[in-house]
Each structure stands twice: as C-alpha cells, then as structure tokens.
Amino acid sequence: MHDPSPWAIEAEDLGKQYRRRWALQECSFRLPAGRVCAMVGPNGAGKSTFLGIAARLLQPSAGNLRLCGVPVSDPAVLKRVAYLAQNKPLYPRFTVAETLRLGRELNPRWDQSVAERIVRSGNVPLDARVGTLSGGQRTRVAFAVAFGKRPELLLLDEPMSDLDPLARDELSGLLMAEVAEHGTTVLMSSHMLAEVEEMCDYLLVLAGGRLRMAGPTDALVPAHMLVTGRAVGDRVPAELTERHTVVESRVSGRQFSALIRPEGPLPSHSGAPGDAPWDAMPPSLEEILLACMRSPDAPALIMDEALKETAA
Numbered sequence: 001m002h003d004p005s006p007w008a009i010e011a012e013d014l015g016k017q018y019r020r021r022w023a024l025q026e027c028s029f030r031l032p033a034g035r036v037c038a039m040v041g042p043n044g045a046g047k048s049t050f051l052g053i054a055a056r057l058l059q060p061s062a063g064n065l066r067l068c069g070v071p072v073s074d075p076a077v078l079k080r081v082a083y084l085a086q087n088k089p090l091y092p093r094f095t096v097a098e099t100l101r102l103g104r105e106l107n108p109r110w111d112q113s114v115a116e117r118i119v120r121s122g123n124v125p126l127d128a129r130v131g132t133l134s135g136g137q138r139t140r141v142a143f144a145v146a147f148g149k150r151p152e153l154l155l156l157d158e159p160m161s162d163l164d165p166l167a168r169d170e171l172s173g174l175l176m177a178e179v180a181e182h183g184t185t186v187l188m189s190s191h192m193l194a195e196v197e198e199m200c201d202y203l204l205v206l207a208g209g210r211l212r213m214a215g216p217t218d219a220l221v222p223a224h225m226l227v228t229g230r231a232v233g234d235r236v237p238a239e240l241t242e243r244h245t246v247v248e249s250r251v252s253g254r255q256f257s258a259l260i261r262p263e264g265p266l267p268s269h270s271g272a273p274g275d276a277p278w279d280a281m282p283p284s285l286e287e288i289l290l291a292c293m294r295s296p297d298a299p300a301l302i303m304d305e306a307l308k309e310t311a312a
Contacts, residue, residue: 005069036185100126228256
C-alpha cells in the first residue's frame, strides 16, 4: 500500500514544444486531492496538450509532472489515473458486457459493481453492441469503464460536449455522485462555462499555452470586482488603473466597464454628491472566465493553495 499524496497533480515548469511553437510552457501549479477541477481556455490554449502529457500520450519537452505523488513517467501511475478522451474511444463491435469485461481484465483494481451500476442506471442493454448505442449511451459506457478502474485521478477531455441537455444533466449528476462516494479527484477540460460553475470547486485557466489563473473557485471569484461608470477622456479612470489590477476594460461612448482585482478598498457610487462616479459589484464566474480568456496578457493570478512549492 502507498501513502496517499495530498496533491493529485503537481506540475513544475511543464512545457511541450512542437518545432518552434510552444503549445504549453512554464506551467506550474498543484491540485489538491479530492477536488473537482475545471481546465478552461479557448481552442489552442494548451488544455488537450496538458491532458495528453498527464495521460502519458505525449512526452513533455520541459519540466516535471507528478500525479498522485508519482512521476508521470513511472508506469506505476497507470493504476491510479484514468483518462477519457473527447471522442470516447470504445470498440464498436464489442457488446457493453464485453467492454466491461475488457476493463476487468486490464485493471487490477476494477470494480464491476460500480461499472454495471453506471450502465444499468441509464438502461443501456449489456448485450447491445457499442456501435449501435446513442451518443449519450456511449458516453455512459465510457464513464463506466473510467470509474470501474477506481482511479484516484480522473482526467476528462470535454466529457459532455457531444450530449444533449438532458443526457448532460444526467451524466453530470452521475459524475458528482461517484466522485462524492469514492473521493476521486477530477480534472475536466470544458468549454461549457455554466457546467464549470455548477460542478467544479477548483479552476485552471489557460490562454496562449500559459497558466493564467489557478485556485479554488470560492477564492478566485471574490478576488475580482466588476466596475462600471463614466469614462474619463475615453478611458478608464486613472484612479482605478493605477491602484488596482485591470484584467479587462471596455469603453463605450461615455461609459466604461472593467473587471479588476482590487488591491485595496474600492469606493462604490451611491448617487450622493461627491461620491465616486462608478458602481462596483461582484462578477459571476462566467464573467471572470470570459475576461481572462479575452485578455491573455493580463497578469496571472495563482492562488496560494495552487502554488507549486520549491525547495528552500
């Protein structure tokens, strides 16, 4: 038996280069065990590259990666990690029962009861061939194989992207129930921001191949403020830009809006004479994510819990 690591993922200056282009570079963070973490970013941000390295499908060009306390290059990591690719690769000529048997034969920690429960809860016939199943049914079978492995870390690449809203809601509930029961850590890439806000308690934002934000959602959201008000000379007031970190700002006519990270007290406008000429309100997680993705050059925000420790 091994002592469980408090960290599901530890990345240190991780990078992947294709010829002259870096798809991922200087990526350093750590993800505590037991979290459900979303990896968010526009196309080409480096999400699939990171997941490919974590799944041992790609060799990193720089840096180090540890999963559940084990170097990703160590074959021992295979027992602890399950990876579900976006295209849900399954053998179409296998029946569902044969697919689960394959999982049982290949994985020493296989939990047949978990796998069968996931399949049966969706009324998927065990004797049906995978190639005849609907997209939602195939995704359910793929989830069954992933959870049947009983991984400590589950890597999901756009797991709900091909599902209709009803199937997405059903499988989201299934995922959360299984995570709660077994304490599995989940890292899930997703473009569906509403899904991220509902399911995930930890967040990684990538843009331009670099990590732009990382930490618990309940710490990241309060670190931001959405400010609107009267522009000064077609610009955001200097009182804001000089005292606070501006993630994104826009000016339309005489009005401005800005997503900022306050560096101190921020007065709000109540309409009283002499009061500050702007309104400040907490942003939604979706507003923060969109601003970060639209402004990849904004200063990064890596919360203390996500910082990778270095030797003293």
